[in-house]
Amino acid sequence: MQAFTFLRATDARQAIDAGARSPTAQQGASVRFVAGGTTLLDLMKLHVETPQQVVDINHLPLDRIERTPDGGLKIGALARNSDVANHAEVQRDYAVLSQALLAGASAQLRNMATTGGNLLQRTRCMYFRDEHMPCNKRQPGSGCPAIGGANRTLAILGASEHCIATNPSDQNVALAALEARIAIHGAHGERVVPIADFFLLPGDTPDRETVMQPGDLITHVLLPPPKAGTRSHYLKLRDRASYEFALASAAVVLGVDGGRIHHARVALGGVGTRPWRAPEAEQSLLGQPATPASFAAAATAALRDARPQSENGFKVELARRCLVHALTTVATA
Secondary structure, three states: OOOOOOEOOHHHHHHHHHHOOOOOOOOOOOOEEEEOOOOOOHHHHOOOOOOOOEOOOOOOOOOOEOOOOOOOOEEEEOOOOOOOOHHHHHHOOOOOHHHHHHOOOHHHHHHHHHHHHHOOOOOOOOOOOOOOOOOOOOOOOOOOOOOOOOOOOOOOEEOEEEEOOOOOOHHHHHHHHHHOEEEEEEEEEEEEEEEEHHEOOOOOOOOOOOOOOOOOEEEEEEOOOOOOOOOEEEEEEEOOOOOOOEEEEEEEEEEOOOOOOEEEEEEEOOOOOOEEEOOOHHHHHHOEOHHHHHHHHHHHHOOOOOOOOOOOHHHHHHHHHHHHHHHHHHHHO
């Protein structure tokens, strides 16, 4: 790990001013914020992240979980994953988020990892994490050896000829299905970004993963009020039962009345270059009977644009089955 300076921020403005001195908030940023450090410190040890300054934001008052005036939920960026997962109102009204968090990592990591840090979690693609290998995400223009290489765990949705790296987060798949909004405080003030707009597709700039700008600090995640008459569920399929990233996962929010579906939100994980919202599946479900045939049709719609690589073609069927099972679980709860 290279030498760097360390700053303990005592207020948000101090942190933002420090971050704004970096030319980018993306790969290669010279200033990084650290909270739990469960991603950043690993990448610094691998020389994938090499900031000149690390700003500790743990002293900022951003760890609360509280109701909003409209009946939604406001989750501070520094709220630990374990606290969010075990929060009574999250478990009651946003079960899909609690389940997704509990499916991720280990109890020790969940006790350290934060909501904001999870939003910015980096890919586990082996080429990205090896400084000696080419990687367009880490070194733009160097190539993507994962295409035609070791790509069993990588993306089949949203990929480009420049990058097929998968977004690894469980939390963010649930947040996509819940239509969360991300509150950001930056050098030019505050803004709120729908999660659908927060993550970027790789295109020809895979090093740019989010809309974050220099000095931007995630302060909260905002969840809308729970929809009456809906239930939610998160299902994660992986190579082993714990401490493993998803090969495919599904986050669903479903409302059924009189045997017919009146509300549907679907997101997939483990298969996309970003947490993958599936509006085609949602449209397929609306107004349909809550039956295996409807769920199978929705799953087919969700994976229609899948473009598997040399080693991950199995993910198409795996993701279909994952989504069908998640929908069936919610509909029969």
